[in-house]
Amino acid sequence: MKRILVAYATMAGSTVEVAQAVAEEIAKNGLQVDVLPLNEVQDLEAYDGVVVGGPMIMGWHRAALRFLKKHRETFQHIPLAVFVTAMSLTQTGETSVGGIPVYVDEKLPKPPEKEGRLNFRERYARLSNYLQPILRATRPVKPASMGIFGGRLEYGRLKWWAVLFVMFIIKAPAGERRNWPAIRTWAAGLPAAFQLEATKADGPSVRAQVP
Ligand SMILES: Cc1cc2nc3c(=O)[nH]c(=O)nc-3n(C[C@H](O)[C@H](O)[C@H](O)COP(=O)(O)O)c2cc1C
Numbered sequence: 606m607k608r609i610l611v612a613y614a615t616m617a618g619s620t621v622e623v624a625q626a627v628a629e630e631i632a633k634n635g636l637q638v639d640v641l642p643l644n645e646v647q648d649l650e651a652y653d654g655v656v657v658g659g660p661m662i663m664g665w666h667r668a669a670l671r672f673l674k675k676h677r678e679t680f681q682h683i684p685l686a687v688f689v690t691a692m693s694l695t696q697t698g699e700t701s702v703g704g705i706p707v708y709v710d711e712k713l714p715k716p717p718e719k720e721g722r723l724n725f726r727e728r729y730a731r732l733s734n735y736l737q738p739i740l741r742a743t744r745p746v747k748p749a750s751m752g753i754f755g756g757r758l759e760y761g762r763l764k765w766w767a768v769l770f771v772m773f774i775i776k777a778p779a780g781e782r783r784n785w786p787a788i789r790t791w792a793a794g795l796p797a798a799f800q801l802e803a804t805k806a807d808g809p810s811v812r813a814q815v816p
Contacts, residue, residue: 606810607653607801609638612646614659614666616767619757620690623788624658625813627688630792631656632811636801640813643672649679654749654799658688660756663770665689665739673742680746684799687739687748688791690756692777694735695727702736708752708794710787726776750798752791755782 609631613624621642628638639652649655655676659669673680673687696714701707709732717727728734736751758779760768771777 606635606637608651609636609654609656609795609799609801610646610649610652611638611640611656611658612643612672613640613657614643614669614672616660616662616666617757617759617762619783620658620660623688623690623754623756623783624656625811626785626788627656627658627792627795628811628813630789631795633793634796634801636796637810638812640811643668646672649676649683652683653801654684654686654795655680656686656688656795658690661689661691661693661735663774665735670738670742673739677743677746680743684749685743685746686750686752686795686798687743688752688754688788689735689739690754690783691730691735692756692758692771692782693726693730693775694732694753695723695730697723697731697733699732702733702751703740703747705740705747705751707732707736708750708787708791710752710754710784712782712784712787713753713755726774730775750791750795752788754788754791755784757781757783 611628659666
């Protein structure tokens with residue numbers, strides 16, 4: 606049976622459930638899927654495809670970026686997909702970055718305050734600004750698929766400096782913005798993006814390890 610790894614980084618925990626939903630969708634194609642926090646990943650060579658997900662935390666989660674850089678050679682022969690969770694995305698009409706089409710959760714982007722002139726925060730929260738560091742980390746490999754989705758923000762789970770950053774720099778209101786249909790729609794396309802045949806006869810299988 607073909608094996609897929611869904612490896613995630615998280616700060617406050619909400620990306621764990623996103624990773625699990627992604628894994629469930631992939632497993633519907635008769636693939637065996639392991640869900641692991643990045644720091645528990647041992648042997649990538651055991652997998653036929655790898656999904657790496659993490660939240661925007663003043664740039665994409667540092668551990669996720671480090672993971673991609675560390676394994677960029679492996680991703681030359683094992684296909685890679687990447688997902689990002691975020692609370693703020695400027696509506697710019699961008700649908701691809703570096704030539705790679707990106708699945709954008711349609712509920713996430715917000716139009717700029719003044720049409721045609723982005724302020725500092727809106728420029729920061731552009732799709733290309735978020736995703737270019739990820740593509741630099743995987744170079745020369747291009748992910749087979751990329752998606753960006755709303756996340757969840759709860760001030761009560763954060764340290765004081767994190768609260769200040771999201772209140773004043775991101776200006777993201779707290780709340781639940783995970784869009785499960787969008788997440789699952791993207792994930793359902795991953796077996797095809799990885800060019801793995803559907804072998805439904807095997808039955809779905811998800812093995813999750815969460816903190
Ligand atoms: C310190 C901090 C920085 C963040 N930076 C960004 C950001 O730059 N852009 C964005 O859209 N969301 C940002 N967020 C929101 C998170 O990406 C979002 O809440 C995510 O779902 C958190 O995932 P987690 O619960 O797995 O940690 C930030 C949140 C925190 C706490």
